[in-house]
């Protein structure tokens with residue numbers, strides 16, 4: 082008798098299970114647009130490949146779109162073109178903190194879920210931000226690298242992306258606050274923040290201009306993969322005494338990394354993880370598993386469970402992990418990955 086009841090229950094569960102949406106894949110039938118900062122930047126291509134693979138494995142589809150340049154205007158045009166094409170969600174790396182607000186609010190008003198990754202638009206412009214590594218953690222790693230490579234004192238400069246770049250500006254602000262708050266850094270002098278606009282030639286020209294202007298410059302810190310690769314080549318080709326650190330792709334930095342090269346060591350984060358986590362967060366917004374509110378949790382596939390926390394700008398974010406250091410010991414291995 083007992084056995085009969087049990088098998089009837091199991092049978093019912095199987096029938097229900099077959100029809101239940103709880104058994105559907107996380108991204109079933111979803112249409113998602115992923116918008117990077119600009120075309121031709123390997124950083125976004127790597128993140129997009131992992132994002133797309135993740136969504137497709139869950140039964141959804143991804144359209145990747147890039148503005149021609151890393152400007153707010155070009156990105157607004159790209160976003161305007163996507164709204165009205167029946168997307169369930171847009172995930173964007175913002176070229177400007179505030180300038181995208183109108184277009185992203187328009188998207189949300191039309192029922193499109195808006196997440197961001199890499200570079201956050203302001204809290205009103207997004208539901209949640211996937212932060213590759215805590216903003217303060219990145220700022221701390223970069224200022225400590227400058228301090229260490231400069232030997233604790235002397236001039237250093239920052240070679241950034243565009244002057245509006247939300248993520249670069251947040252990291253630079255974090256570096257400045259850390260410097261101001263701790264006497265340890267008082268002998269380090271930040272002489273200039275230069276902008277290479279995430280364009281290789283402009284970044285090379287800015288590197289050359291910095292060296293000319295500041296002959297005693299000890300370190301350049303480039304918190305951009307495009308900037309650091311251009312500066313690394315310029316410094317090494319010209320046998321400059323000025324050293325380099327920042328955020329880079331191991332595959333683009335392999336020739337320039339090591340104590341006897343232009344860049345002793347630099348940082349980035351798990352690139353495949355960034356694409357994956359951004360994909361799971363975006364799919365979870367579409368299914369309604371999360372809304373982007375503080376303290377919500379969700380499962381990001383084999384990355385495990387994540388909790389939504391408060392970002393420095395008082396919006397919400399999901400932090401992937403810690404910045405990773407790349408040096409002569411691990412660069413070859415890591416360059417195979419990204």
Ligand code: RAM
Pocket residue numbers: 118122124125174199200242246248279304305306307328329
């Ligand atoms: C460049 C972009 C990107 C940034 C990396 C470190 O590729 O500016 O937004 O996260 O560098």
